[in-house]
Structure formats: structure tokens, C-alpha cells
Amino acid sequence: MSGEPRTRVREPPLLEVEALSVTMGAARILDRVSLTVAAGEILGLVGASGSGKSMTALAILQLLPAAARMSGAIRLQGEELAGMGGEPLRRVRGVRIGMVFQEPMTALNPLMRIGDQVAETARLHRPVSRIEARGLAREALDRVGLTGAAGALDRYPHELSGGQRQRVALAIATALAPPLLLADEPTTALDAFAQAQILELLRGFARGGMGVLFVSHDLAVISQVTDRIAVMQEGSIVELRPTAELLSRPRHPYTASLIGASRPGPRRLAPSEASHAPAVLEVRGVVREYARRRRSLVRRPAPFRALDEVSLSVHAGETIGLVGESGSGKSSLLRTVLALDAPQSGEVRLLGERFAPDAGTSLRRLRRSIQVVLQDPYGSFDPLWTVERLIAEPYHSLDAVPPPAARRAGVAAALEQVGLPPEAALRLPREFSGGERQRIAIARALILRPAVIAFDEAVSALDVLVRAQILELLAELSGRLRLAYLFVTHDLNVVRSIADRVYVMQGGRIVEHGATAEIFQAPRHPYTRALIAATPRLGG
Secondary structure, three states: OOOOOOOOOOOOOOEEEEEEEEEEOOEEEEEEEEEEEOOOOEEEEEEOOOOOHHHHHHHHOOOOOOOEEEEEEEEEOOEEOOOOOHHHHHHHEOOOEEEEOOOHHHHOOOOOOHHHHHHHHHHHHOOOOHHHHHHHHHHHHHHOOOOOHHHHOOOOHHHOOHHHHHHHHHHHHHOOOOOEEEEEOOOOOOOHHHHHHHHHHHHHHHHOOOEEEEEEOOHHHHOOOOOEEEEEEOOEEEEEEEHHHHHHOOOOHHHHHHHHHHOOOOOOOOHHHHHOOOEEEEEEEEEEEEOOOOOOOOOOOOOEEEEEEEEEEEEOOOEEEEEOOOOOOHHHHHHHHOOOOOOOEEEEEEOOEEOOOOOOOHHHHHHOOEEEEOOOHHHHOOOOOOHHHHHHHHHHHOOOOOOHHHHHHHHHHHHHHOOOOHHHHHOOHHHOOHHHHHHHHHHHHHOOOOOEEEEEOOOOOOOHHHHHHHHHHHHHHHHHHOOEEEEEOOOHHHHHHHOOEEEEEEOOEEEEEEEHHHHHHOOOOHHHHHHHHHOOOOOO
């Protein structure tokens, strides 16, 4: 792929999209989009949120909303798909085109076993028995590298990790070996190891002759496997060239801005600037265990130790990055830090005081000093509340709630701090973009003027341009307000851009920590080296 050019015999394209336009009412969503995908080729489709990437994939499968109007041509192996419906279209979906959606947990049926979901594709399109379909499901799961596929057949989606669920989605999409695969953000929110495994699967499909349209907002990820990249902006393709040429010599200003935003920038502070400030958050030797499911009436299984003697500190004005793969213990540590779970031993101290669910009368007061920003702000907002009500909600944790005029003034000030106009207070969350909603979430976290803000994968679902804006905003707020940040993420490029110090977690333990530059330039632990090596980078 990128860096691995392949020579192909000139053949008609597997997929041809010509002058594709989509409108919804007066809004033009796609504007004369043209692209091709050859057999054995991976074409990347990259751009900011709202640029039309996912809409292009949905149009190819004729999955547009009823209100949408489409024009142009979509040909698969020379057959026109535009306007196709009924039984002919059913024979295309799943048989000749496979689709992988961004979030497998919502794409998979939580009430069906994995084997039944994979087998369903075969039973819908082939005259096979239940036993034969199960055999095909086992083969499909083996193909995507799910170890112990026989056991995976009888498990449910919630029993699998994010990377395993994405492998199941790939198994479903490729169960009948379609010539074309549409992959819409298949690696978003996955840790570096799971991401690398999914990318290798896509490479394998292409080596087997399958054409792949890889939709992503992450140029660093997409550049690892693509032969060519199409850049989308506001519904149009502004540049489409071989990957290496596009990255080294971008022609369009928008492409250049995407490349610049995809390269991790320098840390915003030297470690010495924050190291002399007082510690506002301390984790001291925390152990957190969870009971395992009992499978025997005779023997009780040993508890699962999610956190094993974990210690860290965060100083005023400092940003700490906490990184590790899925299951490393990051989320368990965050729940303990937020006093949502109590440790079996060790302690968390916030502003010098013990902070835990059983901290008594001090718990409510201390909670005001630590706030959290979650990965999906839309999921944490009441969709029927105005922005003013959402941001002002933390005021109700105070002993004396400010009067309405003071609350409105506080909301206006918080919106100004995150770069949003005061009139945004009167609107609903659905009226904002993903980046704007994340700014609203940050405003809500700022409203009580906390000492610490914890960020749980707060920028992982944002495109690179919006992500760069949010990280710049956070750095400015931290420097001006002396805020301390605990940044929990799987994305080492984000950590490299914003963190002063980094803690690396593996198997519930901190295996390495130190200044950001030291960790990235001379990692000491083999796990840290593997994590850095698995992280896609454009360089710089």
C-alpha cells in the first residue's frame, strides 16, 4: 500500500462513481463526486466531519434517507446501481458489496450470538442449512483472526473487546467474499494494537483481490494502507492522487491543512514549568478488584485485579497523559479517580484530602473540584435541554444555587472561554457540530472552576482539524487558568501534542512514566516501545 506499490494489469474499475450529487431539500450534500476503485486496491476517502464521506458510502449502497435526491452514476462491475431497488439490490448488498460501519456495538445485535449474526448473511443469500451456515461463520471468523473462533461463535457482542467486535463486523461483511468492501471509520476509538490488526486485515483482503473504499477522518491511519487517497471538502472531492504523492506534494490548500493537523506538534510546556506546582491530584498504591463470574459450585474464582498498586500525581497547570490498550485499566483508574468506585487498598487524594465514595460530608464538596469530559458529548447531554441549562447544571451541586441572572452570566462567560457566542446558550445540542458540542462539554466542566478536569477519549471521534482546535483550546485554558488535566486516551499522537508527562498502563499496572519527550524518544519498557511502534504517524 503506501510505500508498497503494486503493478496491476490495466482493467476496468471494479467501482465507478461518476458525477454523483445528493441533495436534501435546498442543501447539497454531495456535489458531482467522481471516483473509482480497482480490484485489489484500497482507496482512502478522507475529510472533515460533514464533508460527505459517509454519505458517499451510503449512496453506493442506496441507503440514503427518503428525503434525499440523487443524480449521477454508480457502476459496480459495469452494472448501474443508481436507482436500483427491490430484489436486485438485495442481491448486491452483502453478496457483491460488504459494509463495515463505524461503531460495531450499534451495528451488531446485542441479543444474538456472534455465530448466528455471521451465519445470517449466508442464510439470507445462499440456500444453505443451519449447520452449513455455521460452518461458513466459523470460516469467516477464522479469516479475520478471531482466535478460538469456535468459542466466539457462542458469545455475545458485549463479551468481546472493541477490536474483537470490529473483527466480527468484518467477518459479517466479508462472509460471502464480496468483490467490494466499504469500510466506514473501521478503526475509530480502537487502541493502537487493535487498530494495527484491523489495518492488516484490510491489507489482506486487498491482496486477495478485494477492492476497498476506506472512509476515515484520520489521515495518519488511512495513509498506512491506501494506494490512493481522495480528499473531500464540503461534498466535493478536491484532490485524488496516489498516497505517497499526495502526502509529499499536496496541491490543494485543504489537503495541506489536513496533513499539517495530522502531524503531532510539540508539547506546550516544558516539564519543569509544572513540576514545582503543588500536586492537586494524587493516586497512591491503588488496588481495584472485581469479582469474576462463578462457573463452578465448588470453586470460587479469584477476583480480577483491574488496578495493581497504581500511583500517579497531577500538578496544577500540568497535563498528564494516561495511555494503554483496551483492557489495560485506564477506565477503572478513571472511575476510581472520580470517586465512582472505591479501591480495595490505597487512596486517591484531591487537593490534599482523601477522595472516595465513602468520604462522607467532604465528598460533595470535593466533587466540585474535579470534572470530566466524555468521548461522546451528545450521549451525555439531554437532547431536550438548551445549552444554557446543560452548562448551568453543575451549579445545583453547590450549597447555594446562584440566582438565574448569575447563572446566565456564568454560562455566557463559560461559552466565551471555549470560543462560542453567548447566543449559543439558547440552542439545543443537535444544532451543533461534533467539535462545537465538545466545546459545550468543556464549558460545562469549567463552570464550577475546578482544579482538575479528566478527559476520557475526549477527541478520539473528532476529525483532525477539529481535534487540533480543541487541543489548542485546552492548552490555552490550562495555561491561563492553571488547570490540571488527566488525559485518558489510546491515541499517542494526541498525548504527544498536549501532555507534559505520560503514564503507560499495561495489565492494570503503570509500567513506565516520565516526561513526554523522554517517553517518545527513548522508551524503556518493551510495551511502551510496541505501543509507539503501532501508532500511525505521518512524521514530523
